[in-house]
Amino acid sequence: MRRILPHPLLTLTLVILWLLLVNQVSVGHLVLGALLGWLIPFATTRFWPESTRIRHPLTLLHYLWVLMVGIVHGSFHVARLILQGPDHLRPAFVEVPLALSTDLAISLLANTISLTPGTVSVQLSTDKRTLTVHVLDTDDADAVVAEIKQHYEVPLMKIFEQDVGSC
Amino acid sequence: MLNTALVIAFALVSLAFLLNFWRLLKGPDAPDRILALDTLYVNTIALVVIFGIHRGNAIYFEAALLIAMMGFVSTVALCKYLLRGDIIE
Amino acid sequence: MIDILLSVLILTGAALTFIGSLGLARLRDFYSRLHGPTKATTLGVGCLLIASAVFFSLRDEGVSLHEVLVTLFLFITAPVSAHLLGKAALHLKLKSLAPMPAQDDAPSDPA
Numbered sequence: 055m056r057r058i059l060p061h062p063l064l065t066l067t068l069v070i071l072w073l074l075l076v077n078q079v080s081v082g083h084l085v086l087g088a089l090l091g092w093l094i095p096f097a098t099t100r101f102w103p104e105s106t107r108i109r110h111p112l113t114l115l116h117y118l119w120v121l122m123v124g125i126v127h128g129s130f131h132v133a134r135l136i137l138q139g140p141d142h143l144r145p146a147f148v149e150v151p152l153a154l155s156t157d158l159a160i161s162l163l164a165n166t167i168s169l170t171p172g173t174v175s176v177q178l179s180t181d182k183r184t185l186t187v188h189v190l191d192t193d194d195a196d197a198v199v200a201e202i203k204q205h206y207e208v209p210l211m212k213i214f215e216q217d218v219g220s221c
Numbered sequence: 222m223l224n225t226a227l228v229i230a231f232a233l234v235s236l237a238f239l240l241n242f243w244r245l246l247k248g249p250d251a252p253d254r255i256l257a258l259d260t261l262y263v264n265t266i267a268l269v270v271i272f273g274i275h276r277g278n279a280i281y282f283e284a285a286l287l288i289a290m291m292g293f294v295s296t297v298a299l300c301k302y303l304l305r306g307d308i309i310e
Numbered sequence: 311m312i313d314i315l316l317s318v319l320i321l322t323g324a325a326l327t328f329i330g331s332l333g334l335a336r337l338r339d340f341y342s343r344l345h346g347p348t349k350a351t352t353l354g355v356g357c358l359l360i361a362s363a364v365f366f367s368l369r370d371e372g373v374s375l376h377e378v379l380v381t382l383f384l385f386i387t388a389p390v391s392a393h394l395l396g397k398a399a400l401h402l403k404l405k406s407l408a409p410m411p412a413q414d415d416a417p418s419d420p421a
Contacts, residue, residue: 077376125385129353132345133326136333145342145407168389169352174344175389176396188341188396226317230324230358237331244334244343252399253340259391260334260347263355266380267327270358271320279366282376285359289380293387300394304401
């Protein structure tokens with residue numbers, strides 16, 4: 055099974071992307087999309103060194119919902135800060151110690167941080183243990199770290215690497 | 222109603238373009254200019270999409286998709302250049 | 311009714327796009343400027359694209375969802391470009407209003 059269909063999730067994603075791209079659902083496009091979705095993973099197999107498994111689909115859905123709310127909230131928050139003017143801002147760099155260990159989970163966390171209120175991830179240390187985050191307006195750096203860890207890192211941990219154990 | 226909204230949107234996005242150009246010319250450093258260019262790309266997508274609604278023609282979407290991809294790739298290439306001094310290693 | 315919804319979406323989108331650029335022009339150091347285009351502009355263009363999807367779905371008697379592709383693409387790429395720009399700025403040691411973090415001299419390659 056794994057040899058015929060190395061990345062089933064990738065195949066499914068590609069089929070959906072193809073249907074969105076041609077903007078219509080028909081049997082012909084479904085077949086063409088399925089063919090592409092089957093062949094492309096073979097061509098790109100070297101880009102996917104570790105196979106990823108989603109352990110809690112429901113947690114993932116909930117996470118996506120939290121992320122969406124965070125994006126909308128974050129954009130309006132930043133818009134308000136910009137309109138208030140640069141004099142009220144208290145920018146800071148914050149170091150977030152990471153408990154995640156897989157590359158995929160770390161990149162997802164970094165992207166999430168960049169999209170949510172007032173924070174942009176700017177640097178990952180060489181040993182992949184700390185993420186430097188720039189906060190636009192804060193007076194309590196520890197609270198920011200705690201919020202990131204609680205809201206975003208814990209669910210990602212649960213989804214991608216729960217039984218990896220300690221790290 | 223919709224037309225008024227579209228005209229206002231055109232005006233706002235054009236003003237955004239002017240601000241971006243100002244930052245692009247002023248700098249002061251290379252990352253500032255790259256950020257301005259990146260924002261220009263995203264604003265171009267906005268403009269193309271508004272124009273597509275205005276003309277009622279869905280074909281402008283393809284242009285928006287291409288601009289989104291090219292913009293991202295060029296930003297990444299420029300950042301790589303700043304970080305390493307060359308792009309293809 | 312739909313007209314009102316579309317107008318609100320378009321105006322919100324354009325306003326957010328404008329505010330993102332305003333932040334780019336107005337804020338005082340590079341790291342703060344990074345925030346405006348990454349978040350406000352991305353959601354602004356997202357709003358415009360959703361408006362476009364609704365508009366063409368209603369007009370052409372069929373669901374037009376391919377705008378969702380550009381929206382998704384923007385939401386995936388915006389944080390990546392922001393991260394790379396921030397890293398390049400740290401690498402070049404651009405000055406910041408906030409105290410600088412410890413430097414990592416061998417940049418690794420995430421995301």
